[in-house]
Amino acid sequence: MTVPGLHVRLAVADPVRRRGLAAMLAAAGHTVVDDAADVVLCDLLPGSTPPPEAEAPVLALTDGPAPELLAGVLPRAVEQEQLDAGLRAVAAGLVVRGPGAAPVIGFRAAEDFPPLTPREVEVLSLVGQGLTNKAVARRLGISVHTVKFHLEALFAKLEATSRAEAVAKGLRGGVIEV
């Protein structure tokens, strides 16, 4: 492989977390730098503010609501492959969101979504973990064709046009916490 690595500034204070992320970056062929970075990678904890994007596009790792203004937002428990792909995409000027990343969704009514079948809930939660149709099929012991069938039914019920939208509407929007 001769894909050149990126220069990444790690805006992470916790030394243990920093070491873990640095190891993931090194494994993907990236270099941790202090300035002249291609991308800034930060942990975004509740109440903290991300570094400004003026220096370089920011990829934030957070489990909270995704700030609209950032180039990249991925969950804190990001896999190395997703992190690598996310960093490269953000460095190339694209916007990156994890499948379940809820933007600041706004204040809304407790909506009554159409009920899903228990199987549809399973399929949706696996898709929400970033699994491909093939991986979902393997996990549930059903055919890829059946997974696609469930997803089409989900898209229609939830009036969603993308996997991310289906997950956001079906799992985040449909779930009520009581």
Added chain:
Amino acid sequence: MTDLLEQFSTALADRIAAAAPCVVAIGTGRRHVSGMLWRPDVVVTSAQELPDRPEFKLRRAGEETTARLAGRDPGTNVAVLRLAQPIEAAPPVAASAAPRVGTLALLVGADDTGAPTGRLGMVHATGPEWHSQAGGRIDALLRLDVRLGADEGGPVLDAAGGLLGMSTAGPRRRALVIPAATIERALDPLLAEGRIARGWLGVGLQPVTVPDSLREAAGRDSGMMVVNLAVGGPAAAAGVLPGDIMLDLDGTPVRRARALAAAMGPERIGQSVTLRLLRAGALQTLAVVIAARPTG
């Protein structure tokens, strides 16, 4: 001699100017949000825009002051700040008539120096009492035809200058109004305890259909599946498991998210409820004691 349009324009500007003294800018880090003086030492703002911090810097007409977060209620989106130094400015009086669809609404906010901003909208839709996804009861539905910026959290006035409530960004930042009555109801509990108590089972529920083969036994064709279970929560303590499908709560069918949210009022805390549920194809009955929803 001025024509109708100029008179109209001047009247709008006068309304905004009259409300301006009770509007403040609240720093939230990178951006700011608006708030309104509700009492001399109390500022009301939009809870969803406030980061979790004990203290905030406020600006009003260019002057800076500080306020302590006294409480917030995600259910009604009301956050209350207590000012270090009271400010004497009369808030707008409550609107005398219920807003009608098609009437004008004036949204007053603050820029980052605390100077007033104005926005003109129309009442887009009205409706009866509703429940938010976060479990709060809102006294009336009031949707406007504008999108909000940093003026969120500021007062919304009717054409007579009467206060309708606080502006709040809904999905895609479309403006909703939290009615003054809802704010008034939340205010004292928030000042006293910092939050609004709500009943809590400690489960995340997803509406699902009951599989065909179990419909007869369940007596229902839909229920709500447990997809999240709070560790140590009341439902977990009672033996509820992820994947259980809740059918009834005290004999009432559990079918709609809205009805369930409405059934978790503060008066239910400490009460025991009977859950009828489907687990692995069999009916089960469990007793759960409703607890108070933890903060955060």
